Amino acid sequence: MKQSASTLAISTPGRALIEFTRDVENWVGDQGIGTGLLTLFCRHTSASLLIQENAAREVRGDILDWLDRIAPEDGGWLHDDEGPDDMPAHLKSLLTGVSLSVPVVNGALALGTWQGIYLAEHRARPHRREVVLHLLGE
Template sequence: MQRAVAVVRQVLDQLQFSTRGPGFMRLNEDLNRWIAGTGISLGVLYLTCLHTSASLTINENADPRVLKDLQAWMDAVVPQDGRGPLDGRGQRSRYLHDDEGDDDMPAHIRTALTAQTMTLSVEKGRLVLGTWQAVYLWEHRAIPHQRRLSLHLIGE
């Protein structure tokens, strides 16, 4: 009796994206296109955002109001005005780290509250996601940026 032997392969690459400023960039199509190009049909994708002022999230893909509400919530929790949280006297002072403007430190805080990495299953050469799910790059800076993601796919 002969058994089929699965050959496990891995591919490590980077993709670059141009953001339009604060908000969400849907990645499903770009990620699925990249996965298809590797020839790996079953495996695990390790995705890493290579920046400290942008992050990754999986969220609603059908109703754009969800993303607007998420952005509004983040804007309220971490304002982009360059001033930190209230101190014991009810005062807000400027962040120490503001080298790149008022949105610099708030962008780092937003990233700390979200995710830099995610692990996603791949089946039949595509991401395994729920019907209403999408993978998003979440830009936290006030102006457009070039963002790089590391993609490490392991599978057969």
């Protein structure tokens, strides 16, 4: 059994879904592991990770709009230490999750045809986010 770990830094423009599938694919390909399991972990409480369609751009906008309806900035939240988008960002992260598991088969991610890996930035202003990658296999 072999394992590898690394951290990807992702700069965000503010509220957005940023696809970083290609970065993950390249890293996995460099590890020399044919069969295994990749775990991705977002080291933040106001950003999250998703596997979602990567063909139609409208999907990303619809997801962001839906999250805004579920956790609006004007929701009467008590926690607003960093501004009105602070607590809604935490709730959106809670809903979408901070970790993913992706099987690796024949040295490649076993994603479906239209699946991509995204960092969801839930804050209005730009950030530098970190995603830890851990691959275990042989």
